[in-house]
Amino acid sequence: MPSATAFIRGWFSEPAPTFEIRKPSARWGTPQPHQSRRQLRVVEVVQETPNTRTFVLEPVAGTAPLTYRAGQHLTVLVDAGGTTHRRCYSFSSSPAAGQRPAITVKRMPDGVVSRHLHDHVRTGDTLVATDATGHFTIATDPAAARKVVMVAGGVGITPLISLAETVLREEPQSQVVLLCGNRSEAEIIFRQRLARLEAEFAPRLVVRHAVDVASPGWPGLAGPLDGTRVLETLGDTRADACYVCGPEPMMESVCAALAGAGIGRECVHTERFAYATANTTRIPDHTAEVTFAASGKRVTARAGQTILQAGLEAGIDLPYSCTMGGCGACKVKKVAGTVVTSEPNCLSDREREEGYVLACCSYADSDVTIDHH
Amino acid sequence: MLPDRALASMPSPAARRVRDVFDAMKVATRVENKKVLVDLAPSVARGLLLKEGKQGEPVPMRASHEAYFDFRYQGDYPEMYELYRRAVQNQWDGDRQLDWSTDVDPQNPEKPVFPIELVPMEGLAAHGIHLDHAEQMRFVSDFSCWLLSQFMHGEQGALFASAQVTECVRWTDGKFYGATQVMDEARHLEVFLRYLESKLGKLYQVNDNLFTILDALMRDSRWDMKFLGMQIMVEGLALGAFSMMYQSTREPLLKEMLRYVIQDEARHVHYGVLALKRHFAELSPRELREREDWTFEVACLMRDRFLAHEIYDEWFAGHMTRPQWDQVMSNSPFLTQFRQTMFKRLVPNLEYIGIFSPRIRAHYDKVGLTQYAGGRNASELTAEDLLAA
Ligand SMILES: Cc1cc2nc3c(=O)[nH]c(=O)nc-3n(C[C@H](O)[C@H](O)[C@H](O)COP(=O)(O)OP(=O)(O)OC[C@H]3O[C@@H](n4cnc5c(N)ncnc54)[C@H](O)[C@@H]3O)c2cc1C
Ligand code: FES
Ligand SMILES: [Fe+2]
Ligand SMILES: [Fe+2]
Numbered sequence: 001m002p003s004a005t006a007f008i009r010g011w012f013s014e015p016a017p018t019f020e021i022r023k024p025s026a027r028w029g030t031p032q033p034h035q036s037r038r039q040l041r042v043v044e045v046v047q048e049t050p051n052t053r054t055f056v057l058e059p060v061a062g063t064a065p066l067t068y069r070a071g072q073h074l075t076v077l078v079d080a081g082g083t084t085h086r087r088c089y090s091f092s093s094s095p096a097a098g099q100r101p102a103i104t105v106k107r108m109p110d111g112v113v114s115r116h117l118h119d120h121v122r123t124g125d126t127l128v129a130t131d132a133t134g135h136f137t138i139a140t141d142p143a144a145a146r147k148v149v150m151v152a153g154g155v156g157i158t159p160l161i162s163l164a165e166t167v168l169r170e171e172p173q174s175q176v177v178l179l180c181g182n183r184s185e186a187e188i189i190f191r192q193r194l195a196r197l198e199a200e201f202a203p204r205l206v207v208r209h210a211v212d213v214a215s216p217g218w219p220g221l222a223g224p225l226d227g228t229r230v231l232e233t234l235g236d237t238r239a240d241a242c243y244v245c246g247p248e249p250m251m252e253s254v255c256a257a258l259a260g261a262g263i264g265r266e267c268v269h270t271e272r273f274a275y276a277t278a279n280t281t282r283i284p285d286h287t288a289e290v291t292f293a294a295s296g297k298r299v300t301a302r303a304g305q306t307i308l309q310a311g312l313e314a315g316i317d318l319p320y321s322c323t324m325g326g327c328g329a330c331k332v333k334k335v336a337g338t339v340v341t342s343e344p345n346c347l348s349d350r351e352r353e354e355g356y357v358l359a360c361c362s363y364a365d366s367d368v369t370i371d372h373h
Numbered sequence: 374m375l376p377d378r379a380l381a382s383m384p385s386p387a388a389r390r391v392r393d394v395f396d397a398m399k400v401a402t403r404v405e406n407k408k409v410l411v412d413l414a415p416s417v418a419r420g421l422l423l424k425e426g427k428q429g430e431p432v433p434m435r436a437s438h439e440a441y442f443d444f445r446y447q448g449d450y451p452e453m454y455e456l457y458r459r460a461v462q463n464q465w466d467g468d469r470q471l472d473w474s475t476d477v478d479p480q481n482p483e484k485p486v487f488p489i490e491l492v493p494m495e496g497l498a499a500h501g502i503h504l505d506h507a508e509q510m511r512f513v514s515d516f517s518c519w520l521l522s523q524f525m526h527g528e529q530g531a532l533f534a535s536a537q538v539t540e541c542v543r544w545t546d547g548k549f550y551g552a553t554q555v556m557d558e559a560r561h562l563e564v565f566l567r568y569l570e571s572k573l574g575k576l577y578q579v580n581d582n583l584f585t586i587l588d589a590l591m592r593d594s595r596w597d598m599k600f601l602g603m604q605i606m607v608e609g610l611a612l613g614a615f616s617m618m619y620q621s622t623r624e625p626l627l628k629e630m631l632r633y634v635i636q637d638e639a640r641h642v643h644y645g646v647l648a649l650k651r652h653f654a655e656l657s658p659r660e661l662r663e664r665e666d667w668t669f670e671v672a673c674l675m676r677d678r679f680l681a682h683e684i685y686d687e688w689f690a691g692h693m694t695r696p697q698w699d700q701v702m703s704n705s706p707f708l709t710q711f712r713q714t715m716f717k718r719l720v721p722n723l724e725y726i727g728i729f730s731p732r733i734r735a736h737y738d739k740v741g742l743t744q745y746a747g748g749r750n751a752s753e754l755t756a757e758d759l760l761a762a
Contacts, residue, residue: 007423010389079625
């Protein structure tokens with residue numbers, strides 16, 4: 001028994017150190033930088049409006065070309081304050097036009113990443129980003145002859161201008177109606193580029209600008225671009241497909257109006273900038289109502305409270321176990337509203353498609369209805 | 374209490390041994406249930422006295438459980454099958470999905486592995502020990518290595534325990550699931566070892582209390598004890614610890630790694646809860662009582678494990694006594710919060726599987742472990758109460 005001898009020896013001599021200095025074992029090999037991260041050089045910075053800038057990007061020498069489809073975005077990784085922040089930015093360039101890939105960023109007064117990009121990133125700098133992802137795209141078909149309506153609010157124009165230009169170039173018989181809402185004339189993003197496109201593609205492209213606050217002599221629409229205004233402007237234009245991207249309230253109002261006008265859900269495509277995608281979870285900082293359909297109970301989820309916490313607090317007997325998104329015990333079916341869910345979690349793709357959410361790590365972003373309980 | 378002055382006059386190796394014997398006796402006298410004492414005593418002796426985990430040699434542990442074969446493939450447990458499916462779908466690859474090219478400097482104040490508040494400054498100052506900034510960073514770095522080393526040792530235990538449990542469990546669906554856990558634990562061991570070796574460069578020996586627990590549950594012949602010890606206690610507490618570490622670390626690679634590990638661990642704990650809920654419903658009151666007492670002892674051992682005697686030996690052995698160090702650690706605000714987060718989720722699980730009767734609750738109350746369960750008694754308990762345990 002070596003330990004018994006050691007025990008006796010231990011009464012007389014100092015013990016060995018409690019730690020060991022280690023070198024990395026050969027089995028780990030030499031780590032390669034993470035596959036999905038890549039370095040992009042900023043080759044040009046364009047001031048579009050007082051608070052938006054376009055960053056034209058190029059893969060650093062010796063790395064794969066940056067391929068993307070119109071409407072997609074990439075995730076920029078920025079180290080600040082000791083953590084890595086990840087934010088998505090849509091491509092504002094059109095791959096169909098042979099333009100260099102570019103993103104257009106609005107500076108948020110207290111935004112971590114957008115401010116960093118505006119205040120510190122200059123031509124020649126490199127950015128760390130992921131490859132392009134996203135499903136807010138369009139499958140173009142040269143034989144198609146369709147009418148596509150696009151509604152943009154503020155910086156929501158980025159994926160839409162890319163989509164519009166791509167459709168116009170790749171589908172010679174299709175038409176695009178693009179409605180752009182902005183707060184003021186000075187904040188209109190891509191005004192000249194849109195005018196040039198309009199001149200090039202007339203009459204297949206119609207662009208209408210709306211501003212919340214119009215100055216005298218403003219030729220466009222005056223007042224916020226909400227659902228009513230959109231329907232009014234479209235008149236009897238029949239849309240085959242609609243693409244909407246902008247601030248949350250505007251999107252809700254526009255989507256409701258389109259549905260009211262009889263446009264099928266499957267024809268309306270939306271992109272939410274506020275939305276969390278994997279790894280970019282932002283917990284909503286507002287309250288929302290959660291309705292449990294079976295019992296008819298309604299509870300108010302406070303900011304930062306999960307649906308599970310809100311339900312349990314109201315005395316609803318919701319199942320749960322790990323409270324960490326790992327076991328699936330708290331799975332509930334969501335029938336209405338939007339939630340933000342911490343990623344990663346254990347839901348399968350199928351469950352996601354079927355509308356299941358994990359109550360323990362989902363936060364109501366709008367009023368939400370849960371099927372059971 | 375041990376007469377500190379008497380010990381001070383002894384040669385330090387001997388004084389250290391006296392304390393070891395005293396600590397082991399403290400555990401033994403705390404155990405009221407004789408059956409539990411008989412079960413745990415050999416492990417306590419091997420862990421706390423013989424320090425078998427610290428001899429720098431392989432430690433064979435003879436297992437004595439029964440593999441449960443059932444060629445009828447019955448005993449369905451749909452929830453376990455569902456958990457198995459989830460596990461299969463959520464397998465990840467630690468080599469590919471984590472960015473091992475990340476530069477980690479545990480002494481970089483910009484991206485500390487753990488916050489500098491971890492240093493029990495006030496407690497140390499009370500013993501005349503003042504660390505300058507560089508020393509504090511080095512302490513945090515060592516403590517991080519120690520903590521992650523302990524979790525790594527725990528992962529090795531989890532790997533073997535989950536393999537044993539897969540043999541013993543009575544539901545076919547449980548065997549399916551168990552195999553995924555074995556894989557998960559191998560991956561956890563892999564990523565913790567790799568992180569320690571290639572990023573921090575230092576490994577600490579297994580803590581005596583942790584060794585004692587691993588030894589006890591590896592050798593126990595009853596499958597449900599293995600479940601209780603590993604899936605509920607070790608993993609349940611690790612889950613709490615990982616989430617706290619996840620929230621407090623600023624080191625991106627560790628954060629990412631913990632995020633993946635936490636998802637797996639959450640499943641493991643849920644599996645334990647499912648299995649024991651069914652099984653405990655069939656046990657006699659005497660058997661249940663024994664499990665309650667056993668669990669309580671393991672909880673106490675787990676709590677004391679975070680006193681980090683290995684760090685004491687390395688840093689402060691000549692500067693204060695071990696009981697003084699224990700007090701510093703027990704009072705440290707950061708570690709108090711750490712223990713709280715760890716124990717918070719444990720009690721609901723014990724309640725759910727049916728081993729948290731009012732009788733045993735009183736025991737937990739007495740040693741201050743229920744203050745961690747939703748902060749019930751937190752305001753009334755002082756640090757002295759905690760130490761009196
Ligand atoms: C698919 C997708 C595409 C995107 N494309 C673009 C793009 O092309 N151009 C562009 O400029 N931005 C785009 N965004 C938004 C972008 O990812 C960032 O969210 C934005 O730049 C703000 O990041 P930040 O770090 O500057 O601000 P943060 O530090 O994250 O916060 C900025 C301020 O906004 C508030 N805030 C931010 N998000 C929310 C929210 N969801 N709910 C409530 N308050 C919130 C914060 O409270 C804070 O006051 C896109 C987002 C997604 C998901
Ligand atoms: S409770 Fe485990 S996933 Fe929500
Ligand atoms: Fe594990
Ligand atoms: Fe585990």
